[in-house]
Amino acid sequence: MDAEKVLSTDDITIRFGGLTAVSKLSLDIYPGEIIGLIGPNGAGKTTCFNIITGVYAPTEGKVYFKGKDITGMRSDLITKEGIARTFQNIRLFQSMTVLENVLISKHVRLKANPLEAILRMPRYTRARRRHYEECMELLRQVGLEDVAHEMATSLPYGKQRRLEIARALATQPTLLLLDEPAAGMNPQESLELMKFIEQIRHRFELTILMIEHHMEVVMGICERITVLDYGVTIAQGTPTEIQNNQQVIEAYLGAVETNA
Numbered sequence: 001m002d003a004e005k006v007l008s009t010d011d012i013t014i015r016f017g018g019l020t021a022v023s024k025l026s027l028d029i030y031p032g033e034i035i036g037l038i039g040p041n042g043a044g045k046t047t048c049f050n051i052i053t054g055v056y057a058p059t060e061g062k063v064y065f066k067g068k069d070i071t072g073m074r075s076d077l078i079t080k081e082g083i084a085r086t087f088q089n090i091r092l093f094q095s096m097t098v099l100e101n102v103l104i105s106k107h108v109r110l111k112a113n114p115l116e117a118i119l120r121m122p123r124y125t126r127a128r129r130r131h132y133e134e135c136m137e138l139l140r141q142v143g144l145e146d147v148a149h150e151m152a153t154s155l156p157y158g159k160q161r162r163l164e165i166a167r168a169l170a171t172q173p174t175l176l177l178l179d180e181p182a183a184g185m186n187p188q189e190s191l192e193l194m195k196f197i198e199q200i201r202h203r204f205e206l207t208i209l210m211i212e213h214h215m216e217v218v219m220g221i222c223e224r225i226t227v228l229d230y231g232v233t234i235a236q237g238t239p240t241e242i243q244n245n246q247q248v249i250e251a252y253l254g255a256v257e258t259n260a
């Protein structure tokens with residue numbers, strides 16, 4: 001295994017009963033890249049994220065993260081290894097504040113032993129304090145500081161999306177998986193999101209794998225793109241190569257045009 005790769009999926013396949021949702025997908029992602037995963041609805045994109053994050057074990061194939069085999073590893077352990085994700089449908093704790101949402105997520109990284117916690121020993125108190133400050137700093141970095149104490153539900157849609165990303169960042173990932181981050185956004189909001197994703201890539205030294213339907217976002221920030229159709233990889237290449245690929249135009253871009 002090449003340790004230089006951040007993520008590598010080696011011919012992963014998953015079957016649900018008679019349906020092959022993902023078939024022999026091989027992805028290689030290098031440090032600092034933004035990679036796009038596109039394809040029509042039902043193509044198997046979210047399922048790929050579920051395999052990478054340990055929600056499902058693949059029927060065949062292997063997933064390597066920084067050279068380590070993580071195939072079938074528990075989701076929480078994969079988070080600790082350094083992979084974080086957002087969901088196609090926003091999943092926030094609605095009855096909590098913005099800050100609380102990030103605090104809970106960051107808990108994965110809180111180093112305290114249970115006895116210290118129960119006895120509220122100084123080291124634990126200091127760790128809690130630092131934990132809180134780091135979360136506030138994170139909110140500052142993603143531009144949500146001013147709404148830190150508001151309920152997550154009260155945020156406009158675009159900010160809820162941003163909070164979801166902040167929550168993922170709180171676990172200190174190396175690899176960030178974004179599942180349709182621009183879903184439901186207008187062109188202006190999509191453009192802002194694009195800039196935001198670029199910013200966090202640099203600021204947090206991230207590698208990003210992104211599922212997205214908004215072509216202006218995908219073509220605008222992804223260095224390389226993989227196209228799935230019915231679980232099968234029909235193309236891999238640069239945005240220009242993908243835009244000019246006849247099979248992609250027919251399977252995907254064509255379908256989008258007729259739907260529009």
Ligand SMILES: Nc1ncnc2c1ncn2[C@@H]1O[C@H](COP(=O)(O)OP(=O)(O)O)[C@@H](O)[C@H]1O
Nearest residue numbers: 016019021039040041042043044045046047048
């Ligand atoms: N847990 C599951 N059980 C059975 N079928 C599933 C399951 N998860 C996903 N699928 C099926 O796999 C296919 C790919 O789904 P998905 O990965 O969500 O597509 P996409 O994200 O590309 O729209 C769909 O046909 C979906 O119904």
Ligand SMILES: [Mg+2]
Nearest residue numbers: 045046047088
């Ligand atoms: Mg999906």
